[in-house]
Amino acid sequence: MKYVLLALMMFFAQLSMAAITHGNHGASRASLLPSCQELNSLPSPHCGLVPTTVWGKGANDDVDVLYTVFSQNGHIYFTTSVDKGQTFEPPTVVNRTPEAIYDDGENRPKIIVGEKGKVFVSWTHKTAGRYSGDVRFARSLDGGKSFDTPITVNSNRALISHRFDSMSIDSEGRLYLIWIDKRDLLVAKKQNQKYRGAALYYVVSEDSGASFSENRKLVDNSCECCRIAVDQDYQGNIVALWRHVFPGNIRDHAIAYISPDETPANSALLKATNDDWMIEGCPHHGPDLSIDSQNTAHMAWFTQGEKHKGLMYGQYDLETQSTRYEFVIDASAAASRPQVQVMGNTVYLMWKLFDGKAMTLNIQRSLDGGKTWKGRESIARTLNGSDHPDWVTSQSKLYAVWHTQSEGLRLFEIVQ
Amino acid sequence: MKLHYLSKIKTVMGLVFAAYCGMLHAASEDVQLKMFGSDSLVDITSAKSGQPFMMVLWSIDCPPCIKELSLFRDFQPQLSKKNIVLISIDGSEPVSVIQQVLADHQLGELDQWIFSGEMVERLRYAIDPEWYGELPRTYFYEREGNRVAHSGMLTEKILTEWLQYSESLPKAVSK
Numbered sequence: 001m002k003y004v005l006l007a008l009m010m011f012f013a014q015l016s017m018a019a020i021t022h023g024n025h026g027a028s029r030a031s032l033l034p035s036c037q038e039l040n041s042l043p044s045p046h047c048g049l050v051p052t053t054v055w056g057k058g059a060n061d062d063v064d065v066l067y068t069v070f071s072q073n074g075h076i077y078f079t080t081s082v083d084k085g086q087t088f089e090p091p092t093v094v095n096r097t098p099e100a101i102y103d104d105g106e107n108r109p110k111i112i113v114g115e116k117g118k119v120f121v122s123w124t125h126k127t128a129g130r131y132s133g134d135v136r137f138a139r140s141l142d143g144g145k146s147f148d149t150p151i152t153v154n155s156n157r158a159l160i161s162h163r164f165d166s167m168s169i170d171s172e173g174r175l176y177l178i179w180i181d182k183r184d185l186l187v188a189k190k191q192n193q194k195y196r197g198a199a200l201y202y203v204v205s206e207d208s209g210a211s212f213s214e215n216r217k218l219v220d221n222s223c224e225c226c227r228i229a230v231d232q233d234y235q236g237n238i239v240a241l242w243r244h245v246f247p248g249n250i251r252d253h254a255i256a257y258i259s260p261d262e263t264p265a266n267s268a269l270l271k272a273t274n275d276d277w278m279i280e281g282c283p284h285h286g287p288d289l290s291i292d293s294q295n296t297a298h299m300a301w302f303t304q305g306e307k308h309k310g311l312m313y314g315q316y317d318l319e320t321q322s323t324r325y326e327f328v329i330d331a332s333a334a335a336s337r338p339q340v341q342v343m344g345n346t347v348y349l350m351w352k353l354f355d356g357k358a359m360t361l362n363i364q365r366s367l368d369g370g371k372t373w374k375g376r377e378s379i380a381r382t383l384n385g386s387d388h389p390d391w392v393t394s395q396s397k398l399y400a401v402w403h404t405q406s407e408g409l410r411l412f413e414i415v416q
Numbered sequence: 417m418k419l420h421y422l423s424k425i426k427t428v429m430g431l432v433f434a435a436y437c438g439m440l441h442a443a444s445e446d447v448q449l450k451m452f453g454s455d456s457l458v459d460i461t462s463a464k465s466g467q468p469f470m471m472v473l474w475s476i477d478c479p480p481c482i483k484e485l486s487l488f489r490d491f492q493p494q495l496s497k498k499n500i501v502l503i504s505i506d507g508s509e510p511v512s513v514i515q516q517v518l519a520d521h522q523l524g525e526l527d528q529w530i531f532s533g534e535m536v537e538r539l540r541y542a543i544d545p546e547w548y549g550e551l552p553r554t555y556f557y558e559r560e561g562n563r564v565a566h567s568g569m570l571t572e573k574i575l576t577e578w579l580q581y582s583e584s585l586p587k588a589v590s591k
Contacts (some may be wrong), residue, residue, distance in 0.1 A: 279568070304554070333546050333547055333548045336549075354537040
């Protein structure tokens, strides 16, 4: 009887100490800005989720414009700012029909501003089922005033993962979309065969997104849920860096050129990082990449490997195909989301660090191409939720961009 | 004869009870999920009154975590609100999705929590400043709050050994 009473007391104590929820969200990532709480407020990069920004020229080529896409209420919106994000124009809707959208830090809309008013936007649509999605693309030919009807890029339409889209454009103006795709895993499962991870597929457009090549496989055995980093090499060719599943479930990174021509799958893969991280599962923590004029790929990533732990910086020489200068940026468990940017001979690193009270945004720089690093500095903090930080560059200027629940979208000048 | 008769009744009652439990488990909206905030860990440990228990962090976005839920389902007779606490870190997912996954794995009767609206990193830090966020993550609490952390999927062997070990620990005096 004593135990029954005790059990009852414990039960009621538990009931009283925590709210029990039914049917609603456990938490909201929605903006906490007062201006976003008004029912009639327009969609905005502050109120929406995962805004992604790039610099480009305005309609008359006379002014620098900040181009932004973001997710809000099942729509991807496009907007511009001529005052470095202080104010934004009323947004244009990219997908007129609302759809479920993956809008977490690893899965965010992408934007490229091309020549003559061309704007390209990609994102991942959440299809029925867990981990399922389709890669979507839409373009504007009038500087973002209107967008063509979005298309689904992946030709395989099974309710599986076609997610983590990335987009890039080469020096010839060819547009590339690359994503993580589980169609080969599906085939292997049906044949009762084992298959490590997922695959990377891509398409190329020679006509500014009017049409795309057939879906091509770049590699088998990528990790399932980390974003893919892409950048142009020194000649304007496209390079991708991603977390791979090497034999033995080692989830280090691989790097490869993406050819505009058809090439056999798995022909271009090179191992870029060496941490020996064996893990059953996916870390949801993709790498970042920035390539300099010597064709050195500067990389930032997260690992919990045998050899290294924490946030890492390293270089991969695309000419000699060798890795060098792998070192730990921040080994603490509260550090995350490293970003790297090279400008001339200076390399910048940025990452998030929870200091026990607030989330801080930290910067470190190297003036000798990544060989030695100066002390870190904290440039911003927030008390509530925050997106992955990102860089935005305009010729010689560099800004850090950070979207936070309490403050909205902010730009921080790093290099004037 | 009488004994045999009684055992039959017991069996029937057992089946009826199992069916009833099955119905309960099928109704996902009955799965109670408590909000885990940055001060909830103390509530959890104090409610356990110093008895050994497992605290398991999981996410619907983590395939090994889902496999681990299946393992807990198979160990169901040995698991109760007293010896296991599950915390979903899916604070931004609809609660109904989490409830459904738990109901599907017949784990709705256990002590279930979900990350609240607080900053995820703050909640992680409150649980363990040394935790990088990898999942699944289990803390084995021995008596008086001493705990051992484990990253990655639990195996049948680990779970069996822990349950045997925790049973063998001398019981704390209830306050």
